Structures are given as C-alpha cells and as structure tokens.
Amino acid sequence: MATLDELMQLPGAMAAFEFRGSGELLEQRIAYPERINESTLDLLAHMCAANMSIATMQARGWEKVTHMKGFYPIQEFTLVGFDWSVVVSGLDRERFKDRGKASLPPFTGVVLANEKADYEAAFATMEKPEPAP
C-alpha cells in the first residue's frame, strides 16, 4: 500500500490523502497549505468516492453489454482539471476483498500540478506490489 509520504514524493505533488468509501477524509499531507487545505481535500475526497462508485457501475455495465473484460473493478480514477489533477486508488481495497477480508483499507489519493504530473509514476506508486508477509 502506497503511503501518503510516498505519494508526496511524486513530481508535482501538492497533497496526498486517505478517505473512506463514503468519502470522509481520514488523513492528509499538504505541501502548499496556501493553495489547498483540509476542507478542500474533504470535499475532493467525497467527489472522488462518488466517481469511483459511478465508474465501477459503468465498468460493470460496459463489460456486460460489450462482453469485453479488464475494466471491472475500477482500480484508479483520475480527473485532469485545468491546472491540477487528482488520482485516487482503490486497489488495496480490491486486494483485501480478494483475500476475503471483511474490513477494507481506505482509498488513497494524490493531487498533482498538471505541469509536472507524471500519471504513470502515480499509478506505479499506487499499484506497487504488497511486501511479502
């Protein structure tokens, strides 16, 4: 599982955060408090939780109607805004589900400045294999 501190090492990282499936912000790191604050991250987390749910529904429907595979479950959602992007991941939750765990870890997210954003690096950090037990 990528830690918030690891996400903050990504190029252009402005903030990293964790949130519940229902959207509540749990923890955060903020590099530029004059640009983004906890209150903004809380609303952003709710927006991302909503988008993950909707995208998951759409992936389910898409696979059913087209018979294509590989979309469901959605692992990451990215919104590329005008100056900022947000990348959120629910991959760790899916890993826990695969293992039959009842309690799921939070979603993780990172806010990136578009001019430096490296989406591949963000996905690689969020998708890094879990350490062997």
Add this chain to the structure above:
Amino acid sequence: MSMIRRILALDGVNVVCHFRDDGYLLEGYGLMARDDMARLAQFAHDYRRMAQGNADQLAMFTGMRGWTPPHGWVLRGVTQSVCSIGNLVCLVDNDEALLNEIMLELREVSHW
C-alpha cells in the same frame, strides 16, 4: 490521414474515437465494432459532462481555482483503461500503454 489515427499508433492504444458535443460518434479507429465505438463515444460524452459538473461544484464549494474547466479523465481498470481529453476517448492496454505520452497526444490532437 485523420489526426486521431496518430493516437492509434501509440503503444497500448487499442481504440480511439472522436465524438460530437452531443456524444455522436464522428470517427473511430481500432479493434472494436462500430456499435461499441458509438457506445464508447456516448459513454465518454456522458462522463465528460459529469466530470465537468463535479469540477464546477468543487470549485464553487471550495473557492479553489484551477479545477475547471477540466481537460479530461482516466478510468483505470484491471487490464484496460479509458482515457479522454476534450472530445476524444481511447481504450488502452495497461501493460503496454505509456499513459503520459497518450495524455499529451490526446491533448494536442483535441485542439485540432
């Protein structure tokens, strides 16, 4: 040659579509039936509107500039991803795609 064919030449890109502002498929290339391309175009159009609405509301509720108007979005599944900028959308293979390059190219071509 259509400009959007350039995107199909990038590693990992399996399908690319250009859609009208109402979601109608204008042109599409790649490994997909025409009916599914039309569905993909409509889906991308709908998702674009939703993302636009979310970014607008985020900006309104927080007062934070820089989110709107959004350029695009990426939905990353287990092995496949959907990437969209402007009125373009493409399906990519996660293992082969160089996503940064694809996003840059989508952005450039979307301005044509």
